[in-house]
Amino acid sequence: MxxxxxxxxxxxxxxxxxxxxxxxxxxxxxxxxxxxxxxxxxxxxxxxxxxxxxxxxxxxxxxxxxxxLIDRVLFTWLEPLRAFNADGNPEAEIRSYIRRKLEMARDYPRESRLFANEILQGAPRIEDELKGPLKDLVDEKAEVIRAWARAGKIARCDPYHLIFSIWSTTQHYADFDVQVRAVLGQDYAGDGRFEDAARFLEQLFMDGLRVRNT
Amino acid sequence: MxxxxxxxxxxxxxxxxxxxxxxxxxxxxxxxxxxxxxxxxxxxxxxxxxxxxxxxxxxxxxxxxxxxLIDRVLFTWLEPLRAFNADGNPEAEIRSYIRRKLEMARDYPRESRLFANEILQGAPRIEDELKGPLKDLVDEKAEVIRAWARAGKIARCDPYHLIFSIWSTTQHYADFDVQVRAVLGQDYAGDGRFEDAARFLEQLFMDGLRVRNT
DNA sequence: GTAATGTTTTACCAACCGGTCAAATTATCG
DNA sequence: CGATAATTTGACCGGTTGGTAAAACATTAC
Incomplete structure (x- = not known):
C-alpha cells in the first residue's frame, strides 16, 4: 500500500x-x-x-x-540579524551585517525574491511570523543599537529605520536585479557590481552613523 | 455598429x-x-x-x-529624478529627491508595488524601457552627481549605487509596507512613521555624503 | 421620433487549473 | 526468487480563466 x-x-x-x-x-x-x-x-x-x-x-x-519554502527562507534569512552581537564593536557589527546581507542577496537571489513576492502580496501566509518571531528579534536588536547610540558609540538614530534601510539596500540587488543590470549596462553585469555596492554601502552607513562632533 | x-x-x-x-x-x-x-x-x-x-x-x-498602467507608472515614477537639477545646491537637491521619493511611496503605494511586481517577475514587458529611457536618465543624473563629487561638494561615491540606495530605501516603505507595519507594531501604524523615516534617511544620506576632512 | 451609434448583458467556448484515482511499474528485502 | 511496499503514470474531474458572439439596451444626433 x-x-x-x-x-x-x-x-x-x-x-x-x-x-x-x-x-x-x-x-x-x-x-x-x-x-x-x-x-x-x-x-x-x-x-x-x-x-x-x-x-x-x-x-x-x-x-x-x-x-x-517560506519556512526555510524565514529561518535562514534572519541568520545575519541573529548574529548581531551586543558585545562586539558597533561599527564592525554593523559593517559585517551589511556585508552578510549583501552576500545573501548575491548568493540566494531566488530566496530573496520569494520573500519579496510574499510581502508584496500582503503576506497572507506569514503574517503571524512577521508579527511574532520577526518583530521580537528586531525589537531585541533595536534595543542593542539604541544602547550603542546612548553610549555615544554611534550617532543617535532610529534603530528600526536603520535596520529597514539595511534590508532594503541590500535586498535591492536581488529583488530588482533586472533593473540594476539594465541601468548599469552589460559591461557591468559581472560580480564586480557587488563589490562596488559593498564599498558604497559601507561608506554610506559608516559615515552616516559616525558620531560627529560639530 | x-x-x-x-x-x-x-x-x-x-x-x-x-x-x-x-x-x-x-x-x-x-x-x-x-x-x-x-x-x-x-x-x-x-x-x-x-x-x-x-x-x-x-x-x-x-x-x-x-x-x-505600467506606462503611466514608468512616466510619473521618474518625475522626481527628472527634477534633479545640476545647477542647484547638491545637498538640497539630494535631500529633496529623497523627500519626494518618500512622499510618492506614501501617496502612491499601489503604483510602487505594481512596478516592484513587474521587476520581480523579470520585467518581461518593460525590458526595453529600462534599458532605454530609464538608463539614459540615470546615466545623465549620475554624471551630475559625479561632477558634484569632483568639485568637492559632496563625498566621492558611486553615483549609480547612490541612486539605487535612495530608490530602495524609499520604495521599501511602499513595497514592504506589511513587514514595516508588523515590525513597528500597531501603535506606530500612523503616518508618523513616514516622518521618522524621512528624518532617518535625511540624516543617513546627508552625513554619509558630506565631505569629511579627516 | 427615428436612425445610427455606443454600451451592456447573456450565453458560451476552449484551454488551463489544482487535485484525485486506480492501475501499472519499480525498488526493497527476506 | 517472490512478496511487499514505494513510486510513477495516464485518464479523468469540477471549477476557473481569458476571451468571443450576438443580441438587447441606452444614448446621441438629426
Whole structure:
C-alpha cells in the first residue's frame, strides 16, 4: 500500500529525500518569479522533470510546497540579524551585517525574491511570523543599537529605520536585479557590481552613523 | 455598429473616459497585489463594479490594461529624478529627491508595488524601457552627481549605487509596507512613521555624503 | 421620433487549473 | 526468487480563466 506522504513516523526514503529537494528547487525558481497565485503546479513539475501527479505524491498541495519554502527562507534569512552581537564593536557589527546581507542577496537571489513576492502580496501566509518571531528579534536588536547610540558609540538614530534601510539596500540587488543590470549596462553585469555596492554601502552607513562632533 | 475601442481617430465618449479610469483604478488594486499572472479579469471587473465582457469592451485584453498602467507608472515614477537639477545646491537637491521619493511611496503605494511586481517577475514587458529611457536618465543624473563629487561638494561615491540606495530605501516603505507595519507594531501604524523615516534617511544620506576632512 | 451609434448583458467556448484515482511499474528485502 | 511496499503514470474531474458572439439596451444626433 502506498502511504502518500511521510504519513506515519516512518523514515524517509533516499528517493523521497532526493525528489523532495528537486521539487523544492524547481518550486523556488517558479514561485520566486511568479508569486504564489501566478505559479502553477505544472510549471513546477516541468521544471523538476516529473509529472504533476508524481509531484503531488510528494507534496499534497501547492500550498504545502510554498509553505516549506517560506519556512526555510524565514529561518535562514534572519541568520545575519541573529548574529548581531551586543558585545562586539558597533561599527564592525554593523559593517559585517551589511556585508552578510549583501552576500545573501548575491548568493540566494531566488530566496530573496520569494520573500519579496510574499510581502508584496500582503503576506497572507506569514503574517503571524512577521508579527511574532520577526518583530521580537528586531525589537531585541533595536534595543542593542539604541544602547550603542546612548553610549555615544554611534550617532543617535532610529534603530528600526536603520535596520529597514539595511534590508532594503541590500535586498535591492536581488529583488530588482533586472533593473540594476539594465541601468548599469552589460559591461557591468559581472560580480564586480557587488563589490562596488559593498564599498558604497559601507561608506554610506559608516559615515552616516559616525558620531560627529560639530 | 459597435466599434470596440477608440478604434478610429474618433474622440472618446464621456462614458468611455469615465469607465476606463474606473477600470484602471480597479486594475491597479488587483495587479499591484497579485502581479500580472496572479490577477484575473474577473477580479478586476468585480472591483470596478462591472461585468467581465463589459470590461473587455473597453480593454481588449488583460495585457492592454496592464500595459497602460505600467506606462503611466514608468512616466510619473521618474518625475522626481527628472527634477534633479545640476545647477542647484547638491545637498538640497539630494535631500529633496529623497523627500519626494518618500512622499510618492506614501501617496502612491499601489503604483510602487505594481512596478516592484513587474521587476520581480523579470520585467518581461518593460525590458526595453529600462534599458532605454530609464538608463539614459540615470546615466545623465549620475554624471551630475559625479561632477558634484569632483568639485568637492559632496563625498566621492558611486553615483549609480547612490541612486539605487535612495530608490530602495524609499520604495521599501511602499513595497514592504506589511513587514514595516508588523515590525513597528500597531501603535506606530500612523503616518508618523513616514516622518521618522524621512528624518532617518535625511540624516543617513546627508552625513554619509558630506565631505569629511579627516 | 427615428436612425445610427455606443454600451451592456447573456450565453458560451476552449484551454488551463489544482487535485484525485486506480492501475501499472519499480525498488526493497527476506 | 517472490512478496511487499514505494513510486510513477495516464485518464479523468469540477471549477476557473481569458476571451468571443450576438443580441438587447441606452444614448446621441438629426
Amino acid at each position: 502506498a502511504i502518500p506522504r511521510a504519513a506515519k513516523t516512518q523514515r524517509r526514503t533516499r528517493i523521497q529525500e532526493e525528489k523532495e529537494e528537486r521539487i523544492l528547487g524547481a518550486a523556488l525558481d517558479v514561485f520566486s518569479v511568479n508569486g504564489f497565485r501566478g505559479a502553477t503546479i505544472d510549471q513546477i513539475a516541468d521544471a523538476a522533470g516529473m509529472s504533476k501527479p508524481n509531484l503531488l505524491y510528494y507534496f499534497r498541495t501547492k500550498e504545502a510546497i510554498h509553505r516549506q | 459597435a466599434i470596440p475601442r477608440a478604434a478610429k481617430t474618433q474622440r472618446r465618449t464621456r462614458i468611455q473616459e469615465e469607465k476606463e479610469e474606473r477600470i484602471l483604478g480597479a486594475a491597479l488594486d488587483v495587479f499591484s497585489v497579485n502581479g500580472f499572472r496572479g490577477a484575473t479579469i474577473d477580479q478586476i471587473a468585480d472591483a470596478a463594479g462591472m461585468s467581465k465582457p463589459n470590461l473587455l469592451y473597453y480593454f481588449r485584453t488583460k495585457e492592454a490594461i496592464h500595459r497602460q
